[in-house]
Amino acid sequence: MKAASLLAALWLALGHARAGFTNSFDGITVGASVTLTWDAVPPQQEPLVITAQVIDKGVGGFRANGYRVNITTTATGTSHLWAGAPYPLREIGGGLYQLELRPAGSGSGGETPLLAKSPFFSISAPGAPAGSKGNGGGSDGGGGGNGAISKPVAIGLGVAVGVPSVVGTAVVLWCLRKRHRKASLEKRRLKRAEFVIH
The missing domain is CATH 2.60.40 (Immunoglobulin-like)
Incomplete structure (x- = not known):
């Protein structure tokens, strides 16, 4: 065996x-x-x-x-x-x-x-x-x-998966950029405050 x-x-x-x-x-x-x-x-x-x-x-x-x-x-x-x-x-x-x-x-x-x-x-x-x-x-x-899967099914899957993925990625990038910009402004404000105090 x-x-x-x-x-x-x-x-x-x-x-x-x-x-x-x-x-x-x-x-x-x-x-x-x-x-x-x-x-x-x-x-x-x-x-x-x-x-x-x-x-x-x-x-x-x-x-x-x-x-x-x-x-x-x-x-x-x-x-x-x-x-x-x-x-x-x-x-x-x-x-x-x-x-x-x-x-x-x-x-x-x-x-x-x-x-x-x-x-x-x-x-x-x-x-x-x-x-x-x-x-x-x-x-x-x-x-x-x-x-392969038929063309209409492939297009449907592409739209069903692709569009939400692109929109989701754009929203996440926009939020990250906004957060980064806010942190950068806060950092500048603190530097100005330190300069004025000394």
């Missing part, structure tokens, strides 16, 4: 920690059966856990709730059939879905390593227009793949 753990640790150390989903995640509809596929992982990492999560942006996009559930804890090989997507996760119109692939357990009892992560994607109602398909299709990672 120690040899298997050592081999898995060596495999991770050599930069093979990420298996990567090979699905495009485009055009998934509610109730569809999706064959999830990923790059091969060492047998020592099996069985695998596939976790699904959804972000519900809520009304107006100012509040978001997240829900997470395991699709399976017994996946092996390089594929698994996800029947009745998004089941067992709830169906949320306009929700952003994402999948993660991890080993079922770790030998040290620590957090299990992330092997693969899908881009965010949508699950549309059956018969929905083609334009409502998922916005997925890129690889997870830095910088602007197709799997």
